[in-house]
Amino acid sequence: MAATKKLAQAEAAVETGTVEATAREHLLQPWPLAGRIGAESRGLVDDADGIYLTDAKGRRLIDGPAGMWCVNAGHRRRELAGAMHQQAMRLSYNTPWYTMNEPSTELARRIAAHAPGDLGHVFFTTGGSSAVETALRFMQFYNNVRGRPEKKMILTRGAAYHGSTYLSASLNGRPRDRDWMDGADDLVIRLSAPYPYRRPRGLSVQAFEDHLIGEMESAIRRVGGERIGAFVAEPIQASGGVIVPPRGYLKRAAALCREHDILYISDEVVTAFGRLGHVFASEDVFGIRPDMITFAKGVTSGYFPLGGTLISDRLLGELRATNHPDAMFAHGLTYSSHPVGSAVALANLDILEDGLLEHARQVGPYFQERLKTLEELELVGEVRGMGLMACVECVADRDDPNPLKLDNEVGKRIDAHCQELGLLVRPLIHMCVMSPPLVITRGQIDDMVDILRRGIRRTMDELVAERLWRPKG
């Protein structure tokens, strides 16, 4: 039976008066399908501790995606809950329009100390979308004030995910992101995803890198560097399927940006705060110094909705020196520089600096190595990743690079089996994305990989039994 049909039946069986029934009556879930919008309940989670979640039936599940790549320090951390409590009892809120607080100032100082180059100032937001939106609006303001109002176009890539506000979402390039949604298409230039697994047949990875850079170069030539304001790129495309670009790609893209005076915005909403073993990955892992970095998620380990945009001091200095000192960057959020969010982020940074970054660097290679063993399963096309983020990409036909209809079923089925076995997977169509809390131990990594292997095997058996798929053997 198709997984969606099963789901619809389970939903129809929901009893009135339960949390599920109330959700279906009143809660609008994110990313809903039109056919179920406003009438949907999702798996109910009751509590969590460390890398584990407990669902409403009392089942303990490994939190494979760490929430949404965010619970980096793990669930139920006393230090984080305590920092929030203390700050809320001291100063729970102050208007950022004409006052400031100490925790956000200190947080900006500590974050800037970890940032590459001259990224010395932070604008705090409420999450990743608002951080990307801030970076893009800043680029527009910067170019307006500098007398280059035509320099506004934005380079983005296939498989990108940058958020759900209008401008950030206009950059998204994953399948289905834009099928039914509008966007600021007149501002966007789309490039190919740096996706080695799906590169054109017969092309080496190096030749693919050359091809991508050539494509970027000709897009800049076609549109004109004087009309392009920014290039926005996740160092590893997370929600697109943990796409690790070819080795030299990011550096070469950064060099092209410099050459054409295009601001490089590194979207580190997922990769920052320890996922790759560093506070920021742009320079420490990929050797690039962007003009802006956006972050969110792991900055508070998901305990409070906070994000931010790091901006180069050079850009700020140029603005201070213009002939338009009264031009206002009319951009601010009620919750910019939130004291409670900043306090929890400071406590979270303590945890990262006091050993969690080091732990992530230690266990990352083991995590990758163990997951890689899943490639022996016929349904698995590729396992890839870096640090504590990975993707198990399943393919019904290893010889056919185009996802088949059957592939759409696979992720959901694997997730359902893994949940029975004690692991929450994040299925993205045919891809299982794994990014557990960074506190995960080697033994827990073994458990995770073991469950995933069994879940994929069960899915393969089921597909064979239903005559939907046959291993080529």
Ligand SMILES: Cc1ncc(COP(=O)(O)O)c(C=O)c1O
């Ligand atoms: C790379 C990237 N940028 C931006 C966002 C948007 O962040 P948020 O959902 O906090 O608005 C996400 C969310 O997953 C992301 O992965």
